[in-house]
Amino acid sequence: xxxxxxxxxxxxxxxxxxxxxxxxxxxxxxxxxxxxxxxxxxxxxxxxxxxxxxxxxxxxxxxxxxxxxxxxxxxxxxxxxxxxxxxxxxxxxxxxxxxxxxxxxxxxxxxxxxxxx
Numbered sequence: 001x002x003x004x005x006x007x008x009x010x011x012x013x014x015x016x017x018x019x020x021x022x023x024x025x026x027x028x029x030x031x032x033x034x035x036x037x038x039x040x041x042x043x044x045x046x047x048x049x050x051x052x053x054x055x056x057x058x059x060x061x062x063x064x065x066x067x068x069x070x071x072x073x074x075x076x077x078x079x080x081x082x083x084x085x086x087x088x089x090x091x092x093x094x095x096x097x098x099x100x101x102x103x104x105x106x107x108x109x110x111x112x113x114x115x116x117x
Contacts, residue, residue, distance in 0.1 A: 001026055001027075001047060001048075001110075001114060002027060002046065002047030003027040003028070003044055003045070003046040003047055003048075004021065004026065004027065004028050004029070004046060004047065004048050004110060005029050005030075005031070005041065005044065005046035005048070006018075006028060006029070006030040006031070006050045007030070007032075007034065007037065007049065007052060007055055008030070008050070008052035008055055009032050009054065009055045009058070010032075010054075011032055013103065014030045014032065016103050017030070017103050018030055020103055020104060020106070020107060026111075029046070032055075033055070033059070034055065034062045034063050034066070036066075037066060038066035038069060038070050041070055045072070046076065047077075048076070048077050048078075048094075048110060048113070048114050049073070049076055049077070049078050049079070050078075050079045050110070051078055051080055052080075052081040052082070053080060053081055053082040053083040053084035053085070054082070054084060056080075056083075056084065056085055056087065057084040060085055064089070067089070074091050075091070075092065076092060077093075077113070078090050078092060078093050079110065079113055080093060080095075081096075081097045081101075082096075082097070083096060094114075094116065095109075095113040097109070
């Protein structure tokens with residue numbers, strides 16, 4: 001599996017997930033904000049973007065501006081964590097994760113969703 005870009009303002013959960021992904025040798029990069037993340041998508045070329053609903057809801061305009069500017073981001077598959085707000089504009093939503101979730105089950109879930117996208 002290629003790189004997972006995980007965007008979630010919850011640092012504790014993200015740090016745990018990063019350890020789990022590293023242990024499974026799955027490339028993982030995380031952000032806890034949406035400021036100027038668009039260039040990272042172009043540079044890192046993730047296979048899948050996981051976006052937390054609360055993080056999106058707190059930064060809707062910032063996210064939309066960067067999404068609209070990036071053709072690559074518009075083509076990439078997205079998995080949403082507890083979606084909040086209007087996310088119908090996403091062109092390639094492949095799944096959702098509800099909270100609370102088992103962090104140890106996330107890598108396998110994302111592998112399955114990425115294969116089906």
